[in-house]
Amino acid sequence: MLRRTRTPHAFGAATAAAVVLALAAPPALALPADASPDPVPALVAGQDTAAPQLVTGLSEPAAGAPADAARAHLAAHPDRYRVDPGELVEAGSERDADGRRTVRFEQRHGGIPVFGAQYLVHLTGEGAAQRVESVGGKYFTGLSAPTTATVPDAALRELALGAVQDARARAGATAEDRGAVVLPGGAGRLARHFTVRTTDPASGDRAAREVYVDAVAGVVALAYDARTPSPAGASPTGDAAPSPGGDPQPATGTTPDVHGNAVKVNAVRLPDGGYRLTDLTRHSVITTYDAAGRDADDFVGPLPADAVPVASPGPDFPAATGTSGATDAHLGAGTVYDFYRDRLGRDGLDGKGGPIVSVVNVTSGGKPYANAYWDGTKMVYGSGGGAYFPFSAALDVTGHEMTHGVVAHTANLTYLGQSGAMDEALADYFGNAIEVTARGLSMNDPKAALLGEDKCRTGTPQACADRHLDDHRTTVADYLGATGALDNGGVHLNSPVFAGALWDIRRTLDPLTADRVVYRALADYLTPLDDFVDGRDAVLAAGRSLGLSRAQLRTVAAAFDAHGIKAGWQHRIGTDSRTLLPDVSGSMSLPAAADGHWVAMGPISGRTDRNALYTGPTTGRTAPVRLSPDDGRYHSYAATDGAGAVWIAVGTDARGWGQEVLTAPLTGAGPVRSLFHSATQQPGGVQVSGRDVAFLVRDAGRTGVRLSRDGAPAVEIPLPEGHSASDLTLRDGLLGWTESWHEGEQQVTAPTVYSIAAGRVTAQYTAHSGAGARPSEAYGTRLAGGRLLWVDIPLGDAGAHGSIRSGALDGSGTSEVLSGDTPNAPTRGSLITASDQAVTYRVVPHSLLGPAPAGGWTNAALPKLWQVPLAGGAPQRVSCDRGDQDQPAADQGTRVVWLDATGGGPDLVVRDRPAVTC
Known part of the structure; x- marks a missing residue:
């Protein structure tokens, strides 16, 4: 998609999680002596595997059909590749214009596909002269996961x-x-x-x-x-109406373009004398449909049964063919096909001359749709409207979307994080390269590096463009660390970094040479889970295979260097926090902290188990200690009081599938005790304070509170009929929660304090919903500093800011820690945590879903942490780190730990005091 404007639903549970981990050194490999001055790495280690990521500089005989020869080569060198050929299934092969072949294998574990795992063998020559030139990809050794599901x-x-x-x-x-x-x-x-x-x-x-x-x-x-909304296996042609009376014949028609200029188009003449926008002059049949203002969702998957190509009673198509964007989409599709065929030797988007289908003039929710996308089977163009022409008016947009189709049929980059950003970057590169080539522009033309500059009805090209490939963005200065909740981990935010490097290569090398190199990297070297550094290695390896000189290869390497794309770039981004645990991936990795210690789920360097619970000091001075047993379950959603931890284990054990509440001392020496287990009831919100452990249990649509003392079985604390609890907090013999219930149609929320010793509620403060007050809700209840804290935020206003309120534990009254009118006050859903000195909360300046902010996604638009003294005062930024900041957990004083995505993590980090100014 060119840029994201439609608003998807928010999903919970896990967000985007990294699926590859620690570096493992592969075996040594003897290479030609003259390889050392070459900037192409001869051997690149894989991640979380003993199999190398890339081996170049080979020239070894390989007899037989390409797939057989490739498999035999891998089998003949088990110590070099650590690959089991029996786990590989051929996924296809690419043959380029030079006769070179790439055989692409997919890894299977027990016959089951391994997510993103592909291993490639590159061969040159024919017959007896056939040789292996290079090998690489993602192959994961050490897999031992079961192959039979235990969950129904x-x-x-x-x-x-x-x-x-x-x-x-x-x-x-x-x-x-x-x-x-x-x-x-x-x-x-x-x-x-x-x-x-x-x-x-x-x-x-x-x-x-x-x-x-x-x-x-x-x-x-x-x-x-999902990058595309089409169902798996959907056909772009669907049940389109057949041509009446016989086969159509190639013909030429005349039609206005989006600007009203008359142009010639390839069409077909029907037996009844009518014409349609179907181009039969190329191997790929190119057909264009007009949605006539129907909603884009009507075209998800196969075309509707009543869809027919744009038609005309004669060879002169009506004006609507131009104003709808159909003419430009039709001509653009042909231009893109010709670029890939004539310049790069590729026959259509799928490489096999498959049909190319475009749908123009779609709307969204009854409103003009200012976007375009490849939906997995076809191009879909918005109607534009207002300040925009139909999006097919921009040839680089057409090239961009169609290139997504090429990516899907080659490297199939996972639309997540850096791999997804490379998908977008390649689409940007080829979209612009197609336009520059078709129009005969110089690479020094100011418009050459602009993407989408022709889609606006008014304004300058520079102001209209969605991206500028010459804006010199680098990883160190401009990479925006985003979790999976934002732009799929930054697929659009960070694509300009990689696209800029590619565009610099096209500017410094001959453009045709650059196009061939980048295309070969895409078709022959990249695999679904590759990151920016893998992409750099792929482009260099492609350049070597095409015979670039060492000087040219050094030029390519210099372009990546200039954009900061080189090994270890994440560690060069300046931060003001200390890392406690790197690469803590997945939304189940929710940290907790207290009394100088942290607890979180995540991997430890050199270990392979990323679903275990670990603890360590918030000073980071000693190594983490594992708390959870090695039983194959997920151990997360933890809490700690600095001496012990309590958490939830989810998975299958001897009792079958279930969820269990476990507790253990932070020493890691055990014992681990079970406080609750159920296959039907869902525990959550665990809390620990000394000898007390409390947690929530959701059952039959109601959430209640359970309490365990001194390891005894948990007992339920009764709530009034129809009432539920959330935001559980526990401190020094007191429990707090947000209680909710309905009074008629209105939901009431009330921060509540419960004395364990007295066995009763001692304070309850309902959110502001009385006469004359704006209706509001409360959430985020916390006990700290001898007070009860919560966020009070207006109802029915998605952009509202809330106040942080403080209540006495005996119910005698409230005060305001921070007014909702204060700049950088909490936003809806802001996470809140507190120590005895300060309250820390997360602010989301702009919705993580839907349209980008007016100035584009910047550091300032990403979620950040703020802190205010418990006694009140002006909020201060906790950290100036550039990435998304999430899941704060207060420790002692002003110290906070959180998940920080600045380096592409997220990493578990800590800071002792606010940064004051950023």
Whole structure:
């Protein structure tokens, strides 16, 4: 997609999680002596595997058919590659104009596909002269995950649907079962892949999300927005109406373009004398449809049964063919096809001359749609409207969207994080290269590096362009660390960094040479899970295979260096926080802190188990200690009082699948004790304070409070009929929670204090909903500094700011810690945590879903942490780190730990005091 404007639903459970981990050194490899001055790495180590990522500089005989020769080569060198050829299934091969072949294998574990795992063998020559030139990709050694699910199919589907947070959207959601898959990383995780589709009950917009549910533990292990909304296997041609009376014949028509200029188009003449926008002059049949203002969602998947190509009673097409954008889409599709065929030797988007279909003039929710996208089978162009022409008016936009189709049929980059950003970057590069080539522009033309500059009716090209490929962005200065909740981990935010490097290569090398190098990297070297550094290595390897001189290769390397794309770039980004635990991935990794210690789920350097619970000092001076047992379950959602920890284990053990509340001392020496286990009731919100452990249990739509003292079985604290609790907090013999119930149609929320010793509620403060007051709700209840704290925020205003309020523990009254009118006050859903000295909260300056902010996504638009003294005062930034800041946990004084995505993590980090100014 060119840029994101439609608003998908928010999904819960897991956000985007990294699926590859620690570096493992592969075996040594003897290479030609003259390889050392070459900037192309001869051997690149893989991540979380003993198999190398890339081996170049080879010239070894390989007899037989390409796939057989490739497999035999891998089998003949087990110590070099550490690959089991029996786990590889051929996924296809690419043959370039020079006759060179790339055989692409997919890894299987016990016959089940391994997510993103592809290994490639590159061969040159024919017959007896055939040789292996290079090998590489992602192959994961050490996988031992089970291949049989223990969670029932129906439960897996319900868990996938449960990832939809909005209850109204969840009621109409569907989950398409895409089959079993093994998520790599350590021993791997058996998962079931679902594409969950929802419809927004307010706007009617549809959204799709790829959800991977652990089939043994019964939790969502990975989830991210689908790049395209089309169902798997959907055909672009659908049930389009047949041509009446016989076969159509190639013909030429005349039609206005979007600016009213008459142009010639390739069309077909029907037996009845009518004409349609179908181009039969190329191997790929190119057809263009006019949605006539229908909603884009009507064209998800196969074309509607009543859809027919743009038609005219004679060879002169009507003016609407131009104003709808159909003419430009039709001509643009042909230009893009010719670029890939004539310049790069590729036959269509799929490489096999498959059909190319465009749909123009779609709307969204009854309003003009200012966007365009590749939906997995076809191009879909918005109607524009207002300040915009139809988006097909911009040839670089057409090239961009069609290139997504090429990516899908080659490297199939996962639309997540850096791999997704490279998908967007390649689409930007080729979109602009196609336009520059077709129009004969110089690479020094000011418009050459602008993407989408022709889609605006008014304004300058520079102001209209969506991206500028010559804006010199670098990883160190401009990379925006984003979690999966924002732009799928930054696929649009960070694509200009990689696209800029590619564009600099095109500016410094001959453009045709650059296009061939970048295309070969895409078709022959990149694999689905590659990151920016892998992309650099792929482009250099492609350049070597095309015979670039060492001087030219050094030029390519220099372009990547200039944009900061080189090994270890994440560690060069300046931060003002200290890292406690790197690469803590997944939304289940929620940290806790107290009395100088932290607890969180995540991997430890050199270990492969990323689903265990660890603890360490918030000073970071000693190594982390593992708390949870090694039983294959997920251990997370923890709390600590600085001496002990309590957490939830989710998964299958000897009792079958269930969720269990466990507790243990922070020494890691045990014992680990069980306080609760259930296959049907859902525990959450665990808290610990000395000998007391409390947690919430959701059962039959109601959430109650349970309390365990001195390790005894937990007992329920009764709540009034129809009341539920959330935001549980525990401190020094007192419990706090946000109690909610309905009074007629109105929901009431009330921060509540409960004395364990007295066995009764000692304070309850209802949110402001009395006469004359604006209706509001309370959430985020916390006990700290001898007070009860919460956020009070107006109802019904998505952009409202809330106040932080403080109440006496005996119910004698409240005060205001921070007014909602204060700049940088909490926003709706802001996370809140507190010590005895300060309150820390997360502010989301701009919605993480929907349109980008007016000035584009910048550091200032990402979620940040703020802190205010418990006694009140002006809020201060906790940290000036550039990335998304999430899940704060207060320690002692002003010290806070949180998940920070600045370096592409997120990493668990800490800071002792506010940064004051940034």
